[in-house]
Amino acid sequence: MSKGHVYDFNSALGLRLGDDGETVELDARAPDHQIGTGMVHLAVLTTLGAVAAAHAVGSAVVPSTLTAHFLRPAPIGRLEAKGRVLKRGKRLCTAEGEVFAGGKLVAKVTVAFAVVG
Numbered sequence: 683m684s685k686g687h688v689y690d691f692n693s694a695l696g697l698r699l700g701d702d703g704e705t706v707e708l709d710a711r712a713p714d715h716q717i718g719t720g721m722v723h724l725a726v727l728t729t730l731g732a733v734a735a736a737h738a739v740g741s742a743v744v745p746s747t748l749t750a751h752f753l754r755p756a757p758i759g760r761l762e763a764k765g766r767v768l769k770r771g772k773r774l775c776t777a778e779g780e781v782f783a784g785g786k787l788v789a790k791v792t793v794a795f796a797v798v799g
Contacts, residue, residue, distance in 0.1 A: 731779030731791025738765030742799030
């Protein structure tokens, strides 16, 4: 996910695309991923869901609004997120990303994106 010398926040966070080409994955074990003891920070969950949603759109996008729902605590460890497009327009697209820990849904992020490319 990195582009040469340009700082890439998603790569620095540790996000990577899964072998299926659709799932966004993170091994959330670094101290920067955690809040409290053994729990993943909500900002990490939000980013993971938003990136999965953007990936589902499949073109260059910039978020205009974002809503996140945290459904249960996410323990440190492997996280997976899948995105899907809810509504696609020429200039705006709404998509969601669902974040899973241990096969359980821990967060759902809905994003309205401005399509820029």
